[in-house]
Amino acid sequence: MIEQHKDRLTGCLGVAVSSVYIYQASLIEDSLLADAVGVAGVPTAIGYLMLAASMFLFLKSWLKTKQKAEVSEEETEAGGSEHPHLKALGLLALLATFVAIVPVLGFVVSIGLFVAAIAYYAGARDAKTLLWCALITGPMLWLSFDFALEIHLPTGMWSQWIGK
């Protein structure tokens, strides 16, 4: 992506985010304990600061476009995925699926499936190793957290059998 386009996009996003933030800050109700600055005072000021910085960045890049455009150096490395953003999106989908299934399948089962799925997605193809990873990771983390640290991991639908 051309450097100036990145700046312009950053500027636009900055303006959008800060505008929403300032609007949200205006909805905060003042408390009876309110001080001179008020509950929304500092957040509003920061919102305006970001708005100003974003607009300035946008204008700066817009004026620069008339000059020579700089092309960003980083592109896909040789041997990497041709669609790195799609690949990242796929990984995000797997992570989101994990967050969604933990309350149902419990942490130990979900993390086992999760590890195998991610390793496969990242390029591992040895079925035996994948199976071992799936089988070992769950109990290992359970031993570390539930047993050693006494941080109880969610048991999901197995709770009626485990009794937690």
Added chain:
Amino acid sequence: MDSFLLALSNLSSGWVILSAFAGVLWGIFGGALPGLSPSIAMALLLPFTVGMEATNALVLLASVYVGAEYGGSIPAILIRTPGTNSASATVIDGNEMAKRGQAGEALGISLMSGLYGGLFGLLVLVLCTESLAQVALAFTPAAYFSLGILGLSVIAGLSGGSLLRGLIAACMGLMIAFIGSDPVSGVQRFTLGSEDLLDGVKPILVMVGLFAVTEMLVQIGEPPWARGGSSSTRLKLPNWAMSKRLFKPQAIGAVIGTVEGVTPGAGGTVAAFMAYTEAKRWSKHPEEFGKGSPEGVAAPESANNVVTATALVPLLSLGIPGSNSAAILLGGFLIHGLQPGPMLFQKAPEVVYGLYGGLFIANIAMLLIGLVILSPCMWLVNRPKPYLIAFILALVMSGVYAIHQSMFDCGLVLLVGILGYGMRLLKLPVLPLVLGMVLGYMVESNYRRSLLISGGDHSIFVTDTVSAILLGLSAILSAYTLWKEIAERRKSVK
């Protein structure tokens, strides 16, 4: 002199040595696990200290703190995942060194800088506790606000060449810091009706998301480990020439760590970031920072390990716990019927000096344990990329869940990961965001408290001596960085 002899006598006590080693080992484990903060690692051991002798119990808890602050740097260097908040400054150059096949060197530098920092902090603690306690007492809310501003003034140095982008990122960090209950009135802000956000967003969640999740999202689309050089798993301690080069950043880290440590509430994270930017400012090779500079690892590691000792100054001398970890240690004192404060040195000197002796052993234990465990750690991260990505994400998710035992946090970390990915695409620097988020609460709450005290009069920030000095220092630092940036830009145009 008697105090020294008392402290030295503890160095030969078997139980003190055992407590120090066990504490450091547990601390390194806790620190290396993303999500398990030093204070949580300490809190988990607190119930076990009830039946212990007071000195051993306190040495055990303090050693956990020492180990955890060091342990946080291991995943920060090897897998770009800071185990603790204060290790996030180490990620920048430590992980770059690891990517270039210099993980052994980076871990060696972090270990030795941590050791020097820890020992320097201990020296300060032993020699200057009473005088430094006065510094803590001089800090009014106005001074805390200015300290926060001083912390934010380093943003220019962390912006990667574009102050505007750095400013936008810092504003984003501050915006995240304002989520949750208002520090003065308790009114909910930006929680979108979610009870999970009432307590705000924990900095460690944002750091894990920004560094670890983002890195994995990037790595999944890249070829098998793009590590330059060899994939050696040997730990390399700095040689004489390197040690000489690292002296300056370590000294900078030590001084900043001392000041930040004795100031309740400031903490190792701010110290690490300030040490990093100051080391860059004073370095002969500032252009190497961000690309795998050994000095960029030494300064923050030295700073955050100094804090492990100097943070005990306000606790021991005034009874003020300046951080969560110090609060847990305070709990350890109270469990054993001891009240930290000026009288502690008269009532139970053997415990205080025993703690000093124990901290010395803890630092030595950190070195010895580090020498043993670091090579296996490096071997572990040299495993095939697909399995490593899967394991790192499993560890991140488990660690994040452990913080509040909530899946909401896991979802939040994913959102932050997306934010970090977007920021990387747009070349927005993440470090100003981290700093803004860490300092947001401190700056806002103390700004408003100061104005409550002064009745809305802003002159309080310049009439308070400490505040005025800190604000002046912030102005000088910001002006110097800006001037340097403009000068460099002009030079490159020519």
